[in-house]
Amino acid sequence: MTGLAEASDRGAEQVRQPVPLNSPMPQGPLPSHVDGCFGCGQHNYAGVGMTLELIGDRIVGRFTFDERHKGAPGLAHGGVVAAVLDEASGTVPTTMCVPAVTAKLEVNYAKPAPLHRPMIVSAILDRREGERKLHIHARLELDGELVAEANALFVVVSPDHFFAHGAKEGELPFFGV
Numbered sequence: 001m002t003g004l005a006e007a008s009d010r011g012a013e014q015v016r017q018p019v020p021l022n023s024p025m026p027q028g029p030l031p032s033h034v035d036g037c038f039g040c041g042q043h044n045y046a047g048v049g050m051t052l053e054l055i056g057d058r059i060v061g062r063f064t065f066d067e068r069h070k071g072a073p074g075l076a077h078g079g080v081v082a083a084v085l086d087e088a089s090g091t092v093p094t095t096m097c098v099p100a101v102t103a104k105l106e107v108n109y110a111k112p113a114p115l116h117r118p119m120i121v122s123a124i125l126d127r128r129e130g131e132r133k134l135h136i137h138a139r140l141e142l143d144g145e146l147v148a149e150a151n152a153l154f155v156v157v158s159p160d161h162f163f164a165h166g167a168k169e170g171e172l173p174f175f176g177v
């Protein structure tokens with residue numbers, strides 16, 4: 001088992017409380033950033049139910065694709081592969097308590113992603129560019145081998161970005177809203 005797998009095996013039993021805007025999150029298991037999220041929500045029937053952890057400066061997520069995520073017999077759809085890379089990437093600004101959204105996601109599909117096999121996705125901040133741009137790199141691995149990777153540009157937004165589309169007070173505590 002890899003170091004990442006061992007660290008993630010600690011599970012999400014100690015769920016952390018949200019912290020104020022722009023305060024870094026403590027190390028360890030992370031709660032879902034929003035109830036019902038496709039990536040990390042534990043109550044989304046179609047979702048992957050990813051558990052997430054902050055380990056050092058890296059986000060580590062664990063999940064297993066199943067029949068709901070199929071694109072070909074036995075294999076995950078390419079769009080859901082992109083979604084899990086996006087989820088891990090989006091959790092990087094979340095743990096910095098910075099509201100940011102995906103502006104661009106470039107995916108390299110190295111190998112097919114099988115269903116019913118536990119996978120690990122990780123993400124890290126490559127660099128900040130100015131006040132609003134975050135360049136984030138994510139990797140999806142199976143048994144320590146690369147399945148897919150992504151380079152993403154996240155853009156910092158005002159909390160109004162979410163309010164304008166129906167978010168209610170208290171629904172996004174990591175973003176201070």
Ligand SMILES: CC(C)(COP(=O)(O)OP(=O)(O)OC[C@H]1O[C@@H](n2cnc3c(N)ncnc32)[C@H](O)[C@@H]1OP(=O)(O)O)[C@@H](O)C(=O)NCCC(=O)NCCSC(=O)Cc1ccccc1
Binds near residue numbers: 039086133
């Ligand atoms: C907000 C924004 C991204 C940017 O609009 P504005 O605010 O008007 O800002 P503006 O357009 O001025 O750009 C600022 C700077 O950025 C640059 N730049 C921008 N785009 C590109 C590009 N493609 N390529 C390259 N550069 C680009 C642009 O040139 C400018 O650079 P400059 O300052 O001149 O050097 C808008 O297009 C939008 O809402 N898109 C939809 C986002 C969405 O729905 N995402 C999916 C859901 S979120 C999710 O899933 C994540 C998640 C998962 C899990 C957990 C948590 C999170």
